[in-house]
Amino acid sequence: xxxxxxxxxxxxxxxxxxxxxxxxxxxxxxxxxxxxxxxxxxxxxxxxxxxxxxxxxxxxxxxxxxxxxxxxxxxxxxxxxxxxxxxxxxxxxxxxxxxxxxxxxxxxxxxxxxxxxxxxxxxxxxxxxxxxxxxxxxxxxxxxxxxxxxxxxxxxxxxxxxxxxxxxxxxxxxxxxxxxxxxxxxxxxxxxxxxxxxxxxxxxxxxxxxxxxxxxxxxxxxxxxxxxxxxxxxxxxxxxxxxxxxxxxxxxxxxxxxxxxxxxxxxxxxxxxxxxxxxxxxxxxxxxxxxxxxxxxxxxxxxxxxxxxxxxxxxxxxxxxxxxxxxxxxxxxxxxxxxxxxxxxxxxxxxxxxxxxxxxxxxxxxxxxxxxxxxxxxxxxxxxxxxxxx
Amino acid sequence: xxxxxxxxxxxxxxxxxxxxxxxxxxxxxxxxxxxxxxxxxxxxxxxxxxxxxxxxxxxxxxxxxxxxxxxxxxxxxxxxxxxxxxxxxxxxxxxxxxxxxxxxxxxxxxxxxxxxxxxxxxxxxxxxxxxxxxxxxxxxxxxxxxxxxxxxxxxxxxxxxxxxxxxxxxxxxxxxxxxxxxxxxxxxxxxxxxxxxxxxxxxxxxxxxxxxxxxxxxxxxxxxxxxxxxxxxxxxxxxxxxxxxxxxxxxxxxxxxxxxxxxxxxxxxxxxxxxxxxxxxxxxxxxxxxxxx
Numbered sequence: 168x169x170x171x172x173x174x175x176x177x178x179x180x181x182x183x184x185x186x187x188x189x190x191x192x193x194x195x196x197x198x199x200x201x202x203x204x205x206x207x208x209x210x211x212x213x214x215x216x217x218x219x220x221x222x223x224x225x226x227x228x229x230x231x232x233x234x235x236x237x238x239x240x241x242x243x244x245x246x247x248x249x250x251x252x253x254x255x256x257x258x259x260x261x262x263x264x265x266x267x268x269x270x271x272x273x274x275x276x277x278x279x280x281x282x283x284x285x286x287x288x289x290x291x292x293x294x295x296x297x298x299x300x301x302x303x304x305x306x307x308x309x310x311x312x313x314x315x316x317x318x319x320x321x322x323x324x325x326x327x328x329x330x331x332x333x334x335x336x337x338x339x340x341x342x343x344x345x346x347x348x349x350x351x352x353x354x355x356x357x358x359x360x361x362x363x364x365x366x367x368x369x370x371x372x373x374x375x376x377x378x379x380x381x382x383x384x385x386x387x388x389x390x391x392x393x394x395x396x397x398x399x400x401x402x403x404x405x406x407x408x409x410x411x412x413x414x415x416x417x418x419x420x421x422x423x424x425x426x427x428x429x430x431x432x433x434x435x436x437x438x439x440x441x442x443x444x445x446x447x448x449x450x451x452x453x454x455x456x457x458x459x460x461x462x463x464x465x466x467x468x469x470x471x472x473x474x475x476x477x478x479x480x481x482x483x484x485x486x487x488x489x490x491x492x493x494x495x496x497x498x499x500x501x502x503x504x505x506x507x508x509x510x511x512x513x514x515x516x517x518x519x520x521x522x523x524x525x526x527x528x529x530x531x532x533x534x535x536x537x538x539x540x541x542x543x544x545x546x547x548x549x550x551x552x553x554x555x556x557x
Numbered sequence: 558x559x560x561x562x563x564x565x566x567x568x569x570x571x572x573x574x575x576x577x578x579x580x581x582x583x584x585x586x587x588x589x590x591x592x593x594x595x596x597x598x599x600x601x602x603x604x605x606x607x608x609x610x611x612x613x614x615x616x617x618x619x620x621x622x623x624x625x626x627x628x629x630x631x632x633x634x635x636x637x638x639x640x641x642x643x644x645x646x647x648x649x650x651x652x653x654x655x656x657x658x659x660x661x662x663x664x665x666x667x668x669x670x671x672x673x674x675x676x677x678x679x680x681x682x683x684x685x686x687x688x689x690x691x692x693x694x695x696x697x698x699x700x701x702x703x704x705x706x707x708x709x710x711x712x713x714x715x716x717x718x719x720x721x722x723x724x725x726x727x728x729x730x731x732x733x734x735x736x737x738x739x740x741x742x743x744x745x746x747x748x749x750x751x752x753x754x755x756x757x758x759x760x761x762x763x764x765x766x767x768x769x770x771x772x773x774x775x776x777x778x779x780x781x782x783x784x785x786x787x788x789x790x791x792x793x794x795x796x797x798x799x800x801x802x803x804x805x806x807x808x809x810x811x812x813x814x815x816x817x818x819x820x821x822x823x824x825x826x827x828x829x830x831x832x833x834x835x836x837x838x839x840x841x842x843x844x845x846x847x848x849x850x
Contacts, residue, residue, distance in 0.1 A: 377820060398681075403777060425681070
């Protein structure tokens, strides 16, 4: 009896190791750390939808590997970020981390990824530092840096719109500061002058006092960085204060993305810059929008594109390493050399692992951000403070 | 800052202060009269704003009315909501420790946020001001001032006067004041204090919901909007003196001015000025400007 039990146990053990071994070679563990609750919930969902759409288009696999998902809701809370990241890295032993939306949370993820050498792909958060001083061989971004659309807008305001003076206004936090700085750099490099830099505490939305200051300063243009509910209220208050017809308002695409229905007429005619638009001409975008709408009964947005490209980039890295995620150097090289056919257009990684991409100029017409041109072709983030590839 | 700009900023601070008062008055009412700390008060403001957005189509279909019909229907619903909540949750909190009250009302915040997400999603919405108030008045050489903002200020003043009248000139106001001073005595005089509290609570909820509805066209409607309002409201209540409507009005106007001029003159410190003001006032008067009762 004992002999049988022993033999049975041995057989069972052998069986499990064999299957575990098989799992290691034909599976890849992806840890999704995204906001599934709170203000950014819809953005997290769009990113995951985009990621999964790429799998669906490729027979449910990533470079021939079956994907096992592990999900954590990051709640857009920087205080919980390190713990949440460690859950995926240490408890679930994921091969790749994908996240997130909020810059503060993404910085914590990057810190953990650096310490544990985990591969990280950032599908949204724009904090310049992630591909600046914090850059690392195992950290990639498929979205943007806060500097990119802001700098492009600065060039457009000075060169194309011929403005001489501008006022910037934003929330006083990392993303807002970086965006205002990027605009100033672009605007002043072409002879413009930022005469006033206004800010208010995040997430305060009492703009009236600052709008009065703008009217008193009488600049040629205003550059604003806000998102979500704050973006809606700012654009509406700006029009309500009667400034819209007298001082043109510019901003990165976040000011008018996913908010047009709520902004109504207050946003009409506004120019914004972003690495995506609702009506790009390339065939890849048309196909992507069709597939996405079919799969999720929703219109895709810039966040869905960034999630889709996160999956594309990972697939490129895996393919370069013959599907073995453990061959880290080969995976990283594959991702560095990838030329992605993104819905936004051709996409390549800079030396600091941030997208080199066209930044489009868009104009609000009706309830859509119509693409009217390219603000800057193939713009790369300067990656200040990054030691990679130098 | 030239004189014209200064005057416009004064108008801005007045309008912001009056709206703050509208939200905070319900909080101070419930706090002062029943001794309940209600963290979910900001959620009522959020519910009001979402009502202004979500009730418009059904109200238009049923009564054929616009924004003002929504205000009326929303207020009625708010009274019912307040009455039911008092019966189901808040009546268990009287005379308990503040920590227990904080725990339960915090739980309510989470429930309301989750329900909002399930029922109405996480998108941002705009609410149109009624056409009769959609214009704006010229102000200075560049700016205009939306008529709707003047309407908000007018509504706040009217409500403040109404509350003052109810509390000082009516029988029910007298009972409420007596009830907050000595519960047992009022009960032994044969007054149904349970019912009285329920009415006060429903009124407090209705004021917050109403404030949310009125503010919706200028503030837009978005997830998490109740939380930021809640914190400032607590500052108003503490500065004004717990339970004092008069104190809340004065404190709200003070905060409106400090916040507005702080953002302009001391932008680096704008986030903390309101709290510095609170600390200074509490050092000088630990019970706030006016003590209720």
